[in-house]
Amino acid sequence: MTLVLVFSGLLFAIGTYGVLTRRNAITLLISVEILMNAANLNFVAFSRLWEPELMTGQVFALVGISIAACEAAVGLALILAIFRRFGTTDVGRIDFLRG
Amino acid sequence: MLDSDVQIALFAAFGGIAVIAALAAVLTRYLLRSIVAFGAFLTAIAGQFYILAADFVALIQIFVYVGGVVVLILFALMLSAVGQKHPLAVSEHRGLGAVVAYAVGGWLVWAAFGQDLPKAGQVPGETVAFLGRAFLDQQLVAFEVIGIILLAAVVAALVIVRGERL
Amino acid sequence: MSEELLADVFFLLGFGVAGLMLPMVPLLLLRYIRPQHPSAVKLQPYESGVVQTTAPRRPFHMAYYNFALVFIVFEVETVLLFAVSPVLRDASWMDLLKAGIFVVLVSDGLFYAWRKGALVWK
Amino acid sequence: MEVNWPDWLNFDWLDLGWLELPWVDTNWFHDNWYGLLLLGFFWGVVVFTMVGALTAVYVYVERKVSARIQGRLGPMETGPHGLLQTLVDVVKLAVKEDVRPAAADALAFRLAPLLVVVPAVMAFVVVPFGVPMVIRDLNVGILYFLAVPSVTGVGLLLAGWASYDNYSFLGGLRASAQFISYEIPRTLAVVTVVMLSGSLSSAGLIGAQADTTWFVLLLPLSFVIYAVTTLAEVNRVPFDIPEAESELVAGFHTEYSGFRWSLFFLGEYASLTTASAFAVALFFGGGLGPVLPPVVWFVLKTAVIVFFAVVLRFTLPRFRQDQLMALAWKYFLPLSLVNLLLAGLVMKAVF
Structure with missing residues (x-):
């Protein structure tokens, strides 16, 4: 059980690093998906600890996967819209709010 | 026999693959490699789900993520035609990012060892x-x-x- | 019970290794048999037999992405139906109604996309 | 999955019996992790070899049938009636030069054929060949059958993209757009079957059909949707737009040659076989049938379906891309949603 937590912690850290340092929008999205997977791993693991026959953790993992898919759909739509507007997906160079 | 030691070893093996693939996905400067590594990462996580007695969730992971989200990301890559031959730019906040990531990871791992968790129930x-x-x-x-x-x-x-x- | 699932994982691993090895090992071994005489002309893309005039991998039109969007949403829907459908056989009308509401909810997305013309190939 | 099989289906002596050789302790394989790994590896080798051999047979049958339909003779030179033709072709493909365009992306170019062929072969794990016999009866077998081959979409897209070729790129985009579009109605058709069978394991599926009747009689519409969408999934005529020779040269595998090309070919035929075999399991009762042993019934039924797909290839014209997408989203998806409703009613009527 501790092992699960260690792995999900490591993955979460990697995802955090990706979110903080990458500038390409698509890599950012991948990093966010890594974060969500780390969380899902914990949901599934904890599902075995308390009342396994209720499956609450697994249900939450399924909800998490669904939401990650929706997030990817909307996020990539945004990325494509940004690309058509600015010709780049580098979030550091999208500065139309700076005026 | 298939006892808990074997289970832990296999889980750790999948975990190792997942961590390496995630690192590759985050660190590589070529977008396509990042996506391929992401696919490997998702498959390893699916393996971990299966070991944790969540076979349904594991296959959903493959179905939705590898067969869906990765295809979607590839579509976006192709429609936006970025980072294809030339490496991507990396932001100047790498040091800060590393510090925060170490802090988060260290804290989470420390928290993992600090807990006194009950034994897993009958699945x-x-x-x-x-x-x-x-x-x-x-x-x-x-x-x-x-x-x-x-x-x-x-x-x-x-x-x-x-x-x-x- | 989770022991059986663990056995499944090992079995599938073995199967997958075999599945990966059987195409890859011949591929590596045949490297020593087959001819290998690359030349600049041979390594050009074939296309349709004429010299490439435009670079591929240019931004392509968005129609593909519209379909991919609707696809991912419906994929998630079918997946959740998979979770629910095995118990429906012995379930009450009420349960059927619950699943039906879910299907109708998601189908609205299809009708929206249809009405907006996102499903037209252009 | 525990199923109570009717007595007349008792063919224990045939199913898996041959594996339990007197000098082999079969329990050993199931008790150790390395035993299981070996068992999986063994089955992997068996299935892969079988798929390869079957593909060779298919190619021969397809050539002969097409020749018959078009009033030709087909391959005649190598061996009696050209029986050795495919064998010779395999040798030729194996020793052919493997050309990778200089501009291609090496990683994706190498990965793509594997992503097409391995999932197609792995799907065989859950195909119920005999009545209780499945290579491995997963609890979530039916979902496995749909989930693992869905990885192929990635392979198609990568192959087209990696080649650095306009035609391949277009072919790859079209192929995976078609693949994902037809995946939805197909999955929904399978969901109706799951509703009736009440379990996701493939043994349970056959068991439910032993209890009632072939599901094709209860869900004819599901079968029609499954059959047509499967043709589209495996890029068979009339849905072979990704490889439309007159428009896109050869689609996403234009730049591939030799052994790598043959992997795409193998993957396509392997997925045709799995899909047909699973169609038998889903709708035609798998190995259920009188007198003959289940395995024989299963092979016979599958052969009929595959033969039908072969004949179809030479009788129908090809769809246009826009028609193809419209067919998937505007006809089959609504149809399969309605079918879901119908299946609910059928289910309440039968059970």
Whole structure:
């Protein structure tokens, strides 16, 4: 059980690093998906600890996967819209709010 | 025999693959490699789910993520034609990012060792039947809310990508 | 019970290794048999037999992405139906109604996309 | 999955019996992790070899049938009636030069054929050949059958993209757009079957059909949807737009040659076989049938379906891309949603 937590912690850290340092929008999205997977791993693991026959953790993992898919759909739509507007997906160079 | 030691070893093996693949996905400067590593990462996580007695979730992971989200990301890569031959730019905040990541990771791992967790309960064999009942009974709200979220997602994404008003 | 699932994982691993090895090992071994005489002309893309005039991998039109969007949403829907459908056989009308509401909710997305013309190939 | 099989289906002596050789302790394989790994590896080798051999047979049958339909003779030179033709072709493909365009992306170019062929072969794990016999009866077998081959979409897209070729790129985009579009109605058709069978394991599926009747009689519409969408999934005529020779040269595998090309070919035929075999399991009762042993019934039924797909290839014209997408989203998806409703009613009527 501790092992699960260690792995999900490591993955979460990697995802955090990706979110903080990458500038390409698509890599950012991948990093966010890594974060969500780390969380899902914990949901599934904890599902075995308390009342396994209720499956609450697994249900939450399924909800998490669904939401990650929706997030990817909307996020990539945004990325494509940004690309058509600015010709780049580098979030550091999208500065139309700076005026 | 297939005792818990074997289980832990296999879990750790999948975990190692997942960590390496995630590192590769985050650190590589070529977008396509990042996506391929992401696919490997997702598969390793699916293996971990399967070991944790969540076979249904594991296959959903493959179905939705590898067969769906990765295809979607590849589509986006192709439609935006970025980072294809030349490496990507990396932001100047790498040091800060590393510090924060170490802090978060260290804290989470420390927290993992600090807990006194109960032993895993007996897992029902037919996970799917229990999952189905859960979705129809206790978790009905989650089930229907996903429906609404999906609806919202498709409407929102179409509006954004087509650049028109509702 | 989770022991059986663990056995499944090992079995599938073995199967997958075999599945990966059987195409890859001949591929590596045949490297020593087959001819290998690359030349600049041979390594050009074939296309349709004429010299490439435009670079591929340019931004392509968005119609593909519209379909991919609707696809991912419906994929999630079918997946959740998979979770629910095995218990429906012995379930009450009420349960059927619950599943039906879910299907109708998601189908609205299809009708929206249809009405907005996102499903037209252009 | 525990199923109570009717007595007349008792063919224990045939199913898996041959594996339990007197000098082999079969329990050993199931008790150790390395035993299981070996068992999986063994089955992997068996299945892969079988798929390869079957593909060779298919190619021969397809050539002969097409020749018959078009009033030709087909391959005649190598061996009696050209029986050795495919064998010779395999040798030729194996020793052919493997050309990778200089501009291609090496990683994706190498990965793509594997992503097409391995999932197609792995799907065999859950195909119920005999009545209780499945290579491995997973609890979530039916979902496995749909989930694992869905990885192929990634392979198609990568192959087209990696080649650095306009035609391949277009072919790859079209192929995976078609693949994902037809995946939805197909999955929904399978969901109706799951509703009736009440379990996701493939043994349970056959068991439910032993209890009632072939599901094709209860859900004819599901079968029609499954059959047509499967043709589209495996890029068979009339849905072979990704490889439309007159428009896109050869689609996403234009730049591939030799052994790598043959992997795409193998993957396509392997997925045709799995899909047909699973169609038998889903709708035609798998190995259920009187007198003959289940395995024989299963092979016979599958052969009929595959033969039908072969004949179809030479009788129908090809769809246009826009028609193809419209067919998937505007006809089959609504149809399969209605079918879902119908299946609910049928289910309440039968059970």
